[in-house]
Amino acid sequence: MSTHTRIVFYGFWLFSFFLFCAPLQARLNIEIFGGGTERIPIAIVPFADESRLPHRITDVVSADLQRSGLFRLIDPTGLTPYAPAEVVYGDWVNRGAGALVIGRTILMPGGQVEVQFRLLDVARQAQLTGLATIVPVTQLRAAAHHIADIIYEALTGEAGVFSTRIAYVLKQGNKYALQVADSDGYNAHSIIEYHEPIISPTWSPDGSRIAYVSFENKKPVVYVQTLATRERKAVANFAGSNSAPAWSPDGKKLAVVLSLHGGSQIYLINADGSGLQRLTRSSGIDTEPSFSPDGRHIIFTSDRGGSPQIYRIPVSATESTSAERLTFEGGYNVSPDFSYDGKSFAFIHRHNGRFNVAVQDLASRQVQILTSSQFDESPSFAPNGRMILYATEIGGHGILSAVSRDGQTRQHLSVQTGDIREPAWGPLLKQK
Amino acid sequence: MKKIAGVLIISLLSACASQTTQPTDVEDRSTGADSSYGADSSALGSGGTGFHPLNDPNSILSQRSVYYDFDSYTVKNEYRPLVIAHAQYLRDNPNAQVILQGNTDDRGSREYNLALGQRRADGVKNIMTLSGARASQIESVSLGEEKPRAYGSGESAWSENRRTDILYRGE
Numbered sequence: 001m002s003t004h005t006r007i008v009f010y011g012f013w014l015f016s017f018f019l020f021c022a023p024l025q026a027r028l029n030i031e032i033f034g035g036g037t038e039r040i041p042i043a044i045v046p047f048a049d050e051s052r053l054p055h056r057i058t059d060v061v062s063a064d065l066q067r068s069g070l071f072r073l074i075d076p077t078g079l080t081p082y083a084p085a086e087v088v089y090g091d092w093v094n095r096g097a098g099a100l101v102i103g104r105t106i107l108m109p110g111g112q113v114e115v116q117f118r119l120l121d122v123a124r125q126a127q128l129t130g131l132a133t134i135v136p137v138t139q140l141r142a143a144a145h146h147i148a149d150i151i152y153e154a155l156t157g158e159a160g161v162f163s164t165r166i167a168y169v170l171k172q173g174n175k176y177a178l179q180v181a182d183s184d185g186y187n188a189h190s191i192i193e194y195h196e197p198i199i200s201p202t203w204s205p206d207g208s209r210i211a212y213v214s215f216e217n218k219k220p221v222v223y224v225q226t227l228a229t230r231e232r233k234a235v236a237n238f239a240g241s242n243s244a245p246a247w248s249p250d251g252k253k254l255a256v257v258l259s260l261h262g263g264s265q266i267y268l269i270n271a272d273g274s275g276l277q278r279l280t281r282s283s284g285i286d287t288e289p290s291f292s293p294d295g296r297h298i299i300f301t302s303d304r305g306g307s308p309q310i311y312r313i314p315v316s317a318t319e320s321t322s323a324e325r326l327t328f329e330g331g332y333n334v335s336p337d338f339s340y341d342g343k344s345f346a347f348i349h350r351h352n353g354r355f356n357v358a359v360q361d362l363a364s365r366q367v368q369i370l371t372s373s374q375f376d377e378s379p380s381f382a383p384n385g386r387m388i389l390y391a392t393e394i395g396g397h398g399i400l401s402a403v404s405r406d407g408q409t410r411q412h413l414s415v416q417t418g419d420i421r422e423p424a425w426g427p428l429l430k431q432k
Numbered sequence: 433m434k435k436i437a438g439v440l441i442i443s444l445l446s447a448c449a450s451q452t453t454q455p456t457d458v459e460d461r462s463t464g465a466d467s468s469y470g471a472d473s474s475a476l477g478s479g480g481t482g483f484h485p486l487n488d489p490n491s492i493l494s495q496r497s498v499y500y501d502f503d504s505y506t507v508k509n510e511y512r513p514l515v516i517a518h519a520q521y522l523r524d525n526p527n528a529q530v531i532l533q534g535n536t537d538d539r540g541s542r543e544y545n546l547a548l549g550q551r552r553a554d555g556v557k558n559i560m561t562l563s564g565a566r567a568s569q570i571e572s573v574s575l576g577e578e579k580p581r582a583y584g585s586g587e588s589a590w591s592e593n594r595r596t597d598i599l600y601r602g603e
Contacts, residue, residue: 197578199542199543199546199578219573241547241550259547259550259574262554263547285544285551287544287546287547288541288544307503308503308541332503334540348540348541377540377541378542
């Protein structure tokens with residue numbers, strides 16, 4: 001018993017040390033092929049004593065990793081190591097696990113929980129990374145997302161996005177709520193509620209503000225709201241319709257769509273509502289702007305060619321600059337969202353009466369359709385580019401769904417009652 | 433605080449679905465835009481004359497909606513007489529004012545549909561001004577897909593929602 005305690009104590013310091021000295025550089029000997037079609041086999045052993053907690057940490061971690069589409073969960077049933085000394089690596093080799101997650105939870109006085117976890121490389125029989133942390137019991141899900149991010153980053157070399165947040169609109173009866181939730185849909189809360197529609201929420205690059213369109217004054221007006229203070233300001237409230245806000249990557253400007261001078265055209269405006277400047281000049285509809293990550297281009301939906309298609313225009317465009325058409329397959333391509341690496345964009349593509357999430361590579365113009373449902377809308381890239389959040393419909397109800405970038409994995413998020421739509425995936429924030 | 437649960441299985445969700453096609457209350461339409469856009473309606477009123485022709489079921493002026501094909505803002509020939517009749521009424525009643533509300537079905541992009549609804553309303557406005565109405569008598573707005581008159585999926589609901597409504601101020 002005392003030996004056991006010493007091992008745990010020693011282990012705690014060992015991986016605290018590891019964490020500070022060699023943060024998350026280690027990788028498993030597993031290659032990812034073809035955009036994640038080869039999945040990393042990982043076994044996650046339920047942490048010691050976690051069933052006494054309101055949320056089982058490993059349930060959250062498992063769901064996160066599975067949703068990413070890059071992992072295959074290996075059933076740990078019958079094996080319960082909590083510490084490295086208790087791991088018989090041969091058992092895990094036999095089950096086909098390449099990585100193993102073990103850990104424990106210790107309930108402390110005052111509603112605190114100590115969470116310890118280790119990520120082990122089964123082939124090398126070595127620890128890759130780990131974490132020991134003390135969190136309030138109310139923050140267990142956040143701690144679990146953080147652990148999932150550490151595992152994800154250690155095994156893929158890319159940033160995990162499980163600790164990020166999402167925004168979306170929930171319609172219940174005739175009430176509309178703009179809500180913010182964790183990336184898995186938990187911990188949802190409303191930031192505004194109205195009896196008129198809310199559409200097009202979008203996160204500022206630093207995650208502190210959300211721009212959206214509210215019809216509360218009986219017409220569409222663009223607002224910017226600061227999450228911490230709930231302070232809000234109408235930043236585009238011109239004659240006619242004001243909609244489709246998009247943040248510039250530096251957070252200083254918004255692209256918005258106004259009917260101020262006729263039609264629906266794209267304008268740039270400072271985030272405080274000053275300095276209005278017209279960007280597009282067409283006789284048709286120009287809407288749904290999305291900035292390139294370098295801030296130099298905007299892609300948008302336009303029907304200038306007779307059907308809605310996606311175009312690209314430099315932000316420095318003058319009156320004589322013509323936009324470049326990007327989509328050519330099909331007669332209805334809308335709602336572009338630039339990927340964070342700037343190499344592709346997600347959009348909604350109509351074919352055979354279906355509206356589906358598709359991704360187009362900018363260089364090759366290759367289009368990949370990722371979903372097969374009937375009515376998909378509002379694709380929004382995860383900040384690591386690996387997943388796309390979108391709105392879809394099941395049985396006449398609006399729900400959110402996430403599809404992996406390779407189209408192989410999908411998961412639904414839903415509410416008990418009401419319609420959920422207009423999702424926007426928040427940015428990656430610096431870990432404390 | 434609404435709790436959202438990550439749900440893996442579609443079948444759990446489908447049970448909640450019950451969609452029927454039902455007309456929206458008339459109030460819904462008026463709260464859509466009429467009340468605020470009509471803020472100045474007390475001054476401009478009902479045009480002073482000719483209230484009855486607008487509501488006479490035998491008059492073409494009692495028809496107030498123009499319907500469209502999917503992703504189209506073209507006013508079909510069958511609706512042109514209706515639009516022109518309203519234009520002539522506006523021409524003959526300079527104090528009369530209308531709000532044109534463009535609507536779309538709920539498929540595709542909400543923002544594109546907002547712009548499409550605007551284009552539908554603008555298209556009707558264009559025909560009206562070419563037919564003798566003054567631009568100052570007409571305000572065109574879009575409700576996009578946000579205020580459907582008919583709920584549900586299927587062509588009957590969609591076609592009902594692809595529509596520009598002509599609303600007279602003060603009515």
